[in-house]
Amino acid sequence: MRKKSVFIINLLLFIFVLIYFTQISPLVPFDGDDWRYIGGIRPPFPLWGVWNPTRVLPETLMGVGGYIASFVIYPFTHDYINSLTFVEAVIFSVFIMGACIAYYRLLVKRLHFNRFSAIASELLFFISFFLLFKHLNQPSYSGFWTVDLSCVFFYLIPGLLNASVMMYMEGTSDFSKTYKAMSNLDKGIFILTLYFTLFSNTQLTIIIATYSFFKIIQAFLENQRKIDISYFKAVFVYLLILFIWLCSIIFDLNGQRAKDVQGQNNTSLFIAMHDTLEQSKVLFQAFNVRILVAFICVSVLAIIAGTKTSKGIARKSFMNLWIISTLCLISSFMYLFIAYTKAGSMYASRPDAMWPIIFFLLFISNLSFAFLITVIDSIQPLLPLVIVLASLVAFNLNYRQVQPTNAPYSAVTAKRVDNYIIKQIKHADEKGESEVMVKVPVDQKNYSSKVTTSNWPHSYDMAVWLQNTLYSHGIIRTRMHIVFKPDKAVNARFYENKNEQSFAPLE
Numbered sequence: 001m002r003k004k005s006v007f008i009i010n011l012l013l014f015i016f017v018l019i020y021f022t023q024i025s026p027l028v029p030f031d032g033d034d035w036r037y038i039g040g041i042r043p044p045f046p047l048w049g050v051w052n053p054t055r056v057l058p059e060t061l062m063g064v065g066g067y068i069a070s071f072v073i074y075p076f077t078h079d080y081i082n083s084l085t086f087v088e089a090v091i092f093s094v095f096i097m098g099a100c101i102a103y104y105r106l107l108v109k110r111l112h113f114n115r116f117s118a119i120a121s122e123l124l125f126f127i128s129f130f131l132l133f134k135h136l137n138q139p140s141y142s143g144f145w146t147v148d149l150s151c152v153f154f155y156l157i158p159g160l161l162n163a164s165v166m167m168y169m170e171g172t173s174d175f176s177k178t179y180k181a182m183s184n185l186d187k188g189i190f191i192l193t194l195y196f197t198l199f200s201n202t203q204l205t206i207i208i209a210t211y212s213f214f215k216i217i218q219a220f221l222e223n224q225r226k227i228d229i230s231y232f233k234a235v236f237v238y239l240l241i242l243f244i245w246l247c248s249i250i251f252d253l254n255g256q257r258a259k260d261v262q263g264q265n266n267t268s269l270f271i272a273m274h275d276t277l278e279q280s281k282v283l284f285q286a287f288n289v290r291i292l293v294a295f296i297c298v299s300v301l302a303i304i305a306g307t308k309t310s311k312g313i314a315r316k317s318f319m320n321l322w323i324i325s326t327l328c329l330i331s332s333f334m335y336l337f338i339a340y341t342k343a344g345s346m347y348a349s350r351p352d353a354m355w356p357i358i359f360f361l362l363f364i365s366n367l368s369f370a371f372l373i374t375v376i377d378s379i380q381p382l383l384p385l386v387i388v389l390a391s392l393v394a395f396n397l398n399y400r401q402v403q404p405t406n407a408p409y410s411a412v413t414a415k416r417v418d419n420y421i422i423k424q425i426k427h428a429d430e431k432g433e434s435e436v437m438v439k440v441p442v443d444q445k446n447y448s449s450k451v452t453t454s455n456w457p458h459s460y461d462m463a464v465w466l467q468n469t470l471y472s473h474g475i476i477r478t479r480m481h482i483v484f485k486p487d488k489a490v491n492a493r494f495y496e497n498k499n500e501q502s503f504a505p506l507e
Contacts, residue, residue, distance in 0.1 A: 001115040006104075009119055013126065014097045021089040024397065028085050028414040030407035031457030032465060033150040038066040038084065039469025046199055046251050053251040057161070057200035058153035065091050070473035080475060081418045085411075092152055095160040096144070100126050102167040103363075107370060109171040110321075111314040120383040121370040127387070128362045130394035132295070133351070134288050137505075139402045141286050143362065146352035148406040148457070155352035158200030162207035163359050165197050169211075169237075170321060176234050198244050202252045203347075206335045207356050209245045210328040212238035218324065261343050275345035276337055282349035283357075295365035302368030305375050318371045322364060329360035398503045406457045410496060417441060417494050421458075422470065429476040435483070438463070441495065442486040455486050 021027055029038055041063035046054045069087035070080070077083050103125050107118040129143030146152050172178040179187065198205055216235045223231045232239075252258060267275075284292075299322075306319045336354060340347040347353040373379050407414050421438055428436035440458040447455035454460065463482040470476045 001119065003115070006115055006119050009123070010097065010101060010104075013100065013123070014093055017093040017096050017126075018089055021092055022086055025401050026085050026411040027088045027092060027149050027152060028081065028407065028411050028418070029088075029149050030404075030414045030418065031148050031150075032453075032459045032462035033406070034148055035462055035469050036465035037062045037150050037153070038088075039063065039465065039472045046248065048251060049254060049256065051256045053255040054199045054248040055154065055201055057158055057196040058150075061091065061157065061196075062088070062150065062153040066469065066473060070475070074473075080422065080473075081415045085415075088149060088152070092144075092157065095157050095164075096126070098164045099160045099167070102164040102171075103366075106167045106171045110173065111317055111370075113370065113374070117370065117373050117380065117383075120387060121366060121373070123387050124369065124390065125362065125366040127390045127394050128295075128366055129358070131390055132287055132291055132358070132362065134291070134394050134396070136393070136396060136398065137503075139399045141351050141402050143351065143355070143358050145402060146404065147350065148404050151352050154201055155204060155355060158197075158204040159207065159352075159355040159359060161193070161197050161200060162204055162356075163363070165193060166208055166211045173317070174234065176237055179237060194241070198241065198248060202245075202248055203336065203339060203353060204356060205245055205248065206332045207328070207359065208241060210331045210335075211324065212241040212245075213331075214324045214327050216242075218320065269341070272341045272345065273337075276341045276348045279340070279345045279348035280337070280354075283351065283354055286351065295361065298372065299364050299368040302371045305372060309375060315371075318367070322367065325360055325364045325367070329357065329364065332356040332360060398505070413494055413496055417490070420490070420494065421466070422475065425466070425470060425476060425480070425482060429478065429480065433480065434478070435481040437483045437485050439487040439490050440484045441490045442488050447486055455484070458484060458486070460484050 029035060037059060042056070042059040044056055044060050046056065052059060065087045066084060069083040073083040073087055074080055077086075100122050104118050104122040107113040107121055108115065113121070130140075132143065133141040133145075144156060146156055169175045179190070182190065197208060215238045219231060219235045219238075220227070223234070303319070303322055306315055306322070309315075336356065337348070340353070351358060373383070403409065409417075417440075421440060424438045425436060440455070442455065443458050444455045449460055452459065452461040463484045467476070467479055467482045471479045
């Protein structure tokens with residue numbers, strides 16, 4: 001297979017991903033957090049004592065996307081919400097493709113796969129994020145599901161970036177030597193990427209942290225358990241990553257969010273651990289059990305094949321990476337379990353918040369299947385068939401993906417509600433008013449204007465963030481005082497019927 005063919009396949013995959021997140025499952029801003037972070041950019045460095053001390057990447061990238069949408073795309077489309085959806089989907093698609101290409105590069109550079117086997121495995125790697133959760137008789141989650149648009153930037157993109165950097169570093173047998181051989185430009189790009197990787201989300205940076213830790217252990221064992229100058233040179237990058245990661249943890253533990261969580265969590269440790277374990281079970285119940293068992297069987301079969309035969313490309317490299325990834329999977333689960341025992345057990349049921357577990361599970365499974373391809377030659381002719389059948393199952397749209405928790409409506413509904421709210425504000429701005437009362441849906445029965453966070457996702461404090469965003473994007477001319485007024489008539493006008501008929505299966 002030629003490089004041009006690989007490029008075309010990746011381009012087509014990117015187009016598919018972009019279509020998926022603009023048409024099939026669009027990324028539409030809807031709740032208070034979406035409008036808070038899409039319209040502004042924080043200082044691009046860690047800040048002590050603030051709400052999110054180290055979440056530099058999401059709180060800058062999401063705002064940059066908002067600026068591009070409003071000042072580059074919107075003047076041509078004259079559709080504000082669709083412009084935002086398109087640009088944020090492009091950004092998300094780029095990070096998904098970055099992870100897929102990093103996986104392909106790992107197979108080619110480190111494990112010496114031929115291009116055909118590597119690109120086939122890359123496609124299966126992408127498909128598996130949907131296949132693992134796919135249920136044909138009900139709405140399904142996916143490995144790219146999240147509760148709202150802002151969490152795409154706060155969870156999925158940091159996870160994808162951490163995974164990409166991990167796979168990039170593993171693409172060579174000795175990354176310390178590779179780094180030294182880089183040009184100054186390449187070093188600068190790597191340092192820039194690593195900066196935003198580590199200052200993204202401490203729940204997701206566990207990916208690069210556990211990987212670095214076990215690479216340090218691996219180097220220690222390979223150096224005959226000696227700690228000398230050559231050892232420190234080999235693990236310097238990994239030590240630096242762990243040091244910065246630990247500093248980011250300290251920053252986060254002293255942030256306002258962490259202090260608020262500590263004040264609210266008054267349950268006993270035993271109850272908190274029990275609740276977190278129960279919520280973890282909810283996540284695993286979202287998996288397709290048959291697919292999960294198949295993935296586990298493939299992983300076990302591959303490690304057995306690796307120990308029993310000398311056949312297979314880069315067998316030793318595969319075995320080492322399999323062991324490290326498995327240890328990372330276990331360590332990540334332990335870390336997140338402890339974190340969510342303190343932060344709130346509900347996180348443990350969310351695919352986006354547990355993304356490190358999903359990534360390592362799928363990475364190990366796909367890496368194992370890729371290795372078996374090199375051991376069992378008869379599998380290769382079957383790869384096109386496997387890819388097509390897996391795609392037809394994974395992207396069966398008889399039932400759509402589970403809707404975001406904070407926007408449990410179709411994208412069409414979300415856009416109509418957004419436009420209705422913004423139209424009221426724009427109309428007041430055109431009349432030169434300094435204050436406007438805006439009708440919004442009634443989203444909580446016990447809403448109260450005295451509680452700024454009530455009536456979520458259209459909470460009262462969303463009015464502040466919305467005027468910030470509309471002004472910074474040039475949609476309104478002045479910052480005006482916006483007051484939300486929940487009105488059931490808005491629900492009746494825009495929200496769809498929830499009493500849907502079940503799908504009539506063809507067979």
